[in-house]
Amino acid sequence: MTFPTRTYAAFLFDMDGTILTSIASAERTWTKWAIAHGLDAATFVPTIHGVQSVETVRRLGLPGVDPVAEAAAITAAEMEDVDDIAPIAGAAAFLASLPPERWTIVTSAPRALAEVRLKAAGLPVPATMIAADDIPNGKPAPDCFLVAAERLGVAAGDCLVFEDAAAGITAGEAAGADVLVITATHSHGVEMAHPTVVDYVRLSVTVREDGLIVTQD
Known part of the structure; x- marks a missing residue:
């Protein structure tokens, strides 16, 4: 699939398998x-x-x-079991390059667990994070991404979702967002209907007044 080249209002990141590995x-x-x-x-x-x-x-x-x-x-x-939790390669630097009002985390984990895992991985906890506690209907329902976009004050259709799992990919599609699949934790290749990238090492973002553009070196 062609790597995304359009401008996005915000980026929505799944957590486990997408920005960290637990x-x-x-x-x-x-x-x-x-x-x-x-x-x-x-x-x-x-x-x-x-x-x-x-x-x-x-x-x-x-x-x-x-x-x-x-x-x-x-x-x-x-x-109680967080000793080997680590960030996906390049994730910390990529998140740090984003304006804080232009991204958030959308996870199926309960908030308390998400915060523990993010801390263990050395990653930030955005104030707008959506966790399992916030959404009655979890992935693959689109609710989590729709609410996340609303919290950021943008339309879900103007967002790029970063995901790794089938349920999250389906949720992103149902929300009307574009999807970029992170494959760092995939044990074998799978044919994807969306563009894929292993990790964030070769990703960069251009911040413009009209939105964000993600590029791959």
Whole structure:
């Protein structure tokens, strides 16, 4: 796909797998939980990415399991396991190059967990961040990106969404935004309907009065 060349009012970033990697820590926690509930961890764990924890538990339909309580327990465990969380290459510098009013984070993680992970990765927490606590309908519903754009005072259709997971890509599409896929944490190549880039090392942004232009060296 052609790399985006248009001007954008704002950039909307997913968190896990997009500006930082917490896959190892998240999968450790979810693997323990899956085994405790008699699930095939190897099959189940790859399905957790990009959606709210409560929805991941709810869609299993496990008898006698309260999705809200289980999700809260999983989040608490994830907050204790942050030692190997790290920023995606070049993400810190790229975010620092953006005007603070022109970008935000849109994550399926609860706010408390998102803040812990961002701190562990040495990345900023924007005041306008959208977390799971803010949106009843998580990704792949478009609500999170629509509300994020509204908080920034722009139209979602004038935004570029940075994503890595299928649910987030679908949410960005449904919000009417353009999507750029970050593939740093992808274990194998997948045919994408959107432009892709491995990380932020070769990305730069031009800040103009009429918006932002992202370019790849």
